[in-house]
Amino acid sequence: METVLQVTGLSGGYSPRKPVLHNVTFEVKAGEMIGLIGLNGAGKSTTIKHILGLMKPQEGQVKVMGAELEENAERYRSAFVYVPETPILFDELTVEEHLRLTGIAYDVKREDFEARKERLLEQFQMKPKLKAFASHLSKGMKQKVMIMNALLAEPPLYIIDEPFLGLDPLGIKSLLERLVEVKRRGSAILMSSHILATVEAYCDRYIVLHQGRIVAQGTLEEIRQAAGLDKGAGSLEESFYKLVSEEPQ
Numbered sequence: 001m002e003t004v005l006q007v008t009g010l011s012g013g014y015s016p017r018k019p020v021l022h023n024v025t026f027e028v029k030a031g032e033m034i035g036l037i038g039l040n041g042a043g044k045s046t047t048i049k050h051i052l053g054l055m056k057p058q059e060g061q062v063k064v065m066g067a068e069l070e071e072n073a074e075r076y077r078s079a080f081v082y083v084p085e086t087p088i089l090f091d092e093l094t095v096e097e098h099l100r101l102t103g104i105a106y107d108v109k110r111e112d113f114e115a116r117k118e119r120l121l122e123q124f125q126m127k128p129k130l131k132a133f134a135s136h137l138s139k140g141m142k143q144k145v146m147i148m149n150a151l152l153a154e155p156p157l158y159i160i161d162e163p164f165l166g167l168d169p170l171g172i173k174s175l176l177e178r179l180v181e182v183k184r185r186g187s188a189i190l191m192s193s194h195i196l197a198t199v200e201a202y203c204d205r206y207i208v209l210h211q212g213r214i215v216a217q218g219t220l221e222e223i224r225q226a227a228g229l230d231k232g233a234g235s236l237e238e239s240f241y242k243l244v245s246e247e248p249q
């Protein structure tokens with residue numbers, strides 16, 4: 001499968017004298033869902049900011065669809081969507097206008113746009129809110145609009161930061177079903193979340209970040225092994241606790 005996201009030897013952070021990330025290397029392939037997990041302050045959001053191109057690596061590189069941001073900014077940016085932990089919407093635009101804007105930004109054909117829009121409104125129970133202004137939506141509804149926009153674009157790569165907070169159980173179910181669908185169609189997903197049981201159930205591989213370093217990555221079996229657990233024994237959560245309760249080398 002094609003590599004959609006490639007992060008190589010990435011060191012970076014908010015000040016050159018005090019990097020937050022140290023030599024972070026991983027990749028996400030087409031058709032894969034990868035779970036990025038770590039304690040508060042582990043560096044998950046900082047990693048995501050580097051991928052989005054909001055921060056420049058101090059060392060190493062990030063490639064999306066084989067190219068760095070500097071090589072072709074438009075191609076790089078249009079290859080992914082980002083769903084942040086806290087929804088960012090335009091207060092004075094309606095739900096429909098947000099979807100339309102995304103359709104234009106991601107060059108979605110008119111007939112595809114209409115079909116996807118209808119389907120998403122149905123799936124996320126947002127039909128009655130189509131004409132509502134973003135400022136008049138509940139927190140969970142705002143999150144649903146962000147997610148619907150991402151799914152409308154159908155890009156090769158989805159970067160999703162803690163998407164379950166604020167969603168009702170039906171919203172979580174719809175999101176997970178859509179992500180499975182998206183993956184089957186060949187998109188790549190990098191998802192950061194603290195809900196480890198869900199991450200374990202839905203992701204193909206996991207990246208455990210601790211104090212800015214990857215302390216384990218791979219399948220559940222590989223994570224268990226890195227945590228020193230027996231083959232076939234122990235959940236992602238148990239492995240995670242073991243990995244992050246030890247000081248890094």
Ligand SMILES: Nc1ncnc2c1ncn2[C@@H]1O[C@H](COP(=O)(O)OP(=O)(O)OP(=O)(O)O)[C@@H](O)[C@H]1O
Nearest residue numbers: 013014015020038039040041042043044045046047
């Ligand atoms: N804007 C900032 N300026 C300076 N340091 C920051 C900034 N944002 C985050 N940091 C620091 O970078 C480190 C990693 O933070 P980051 O936000 O990447 O963690 P995280 O894994 O996303 O945590 P959480 O699970 O709490 O969202 C922390 O030590 C944090 O204090």
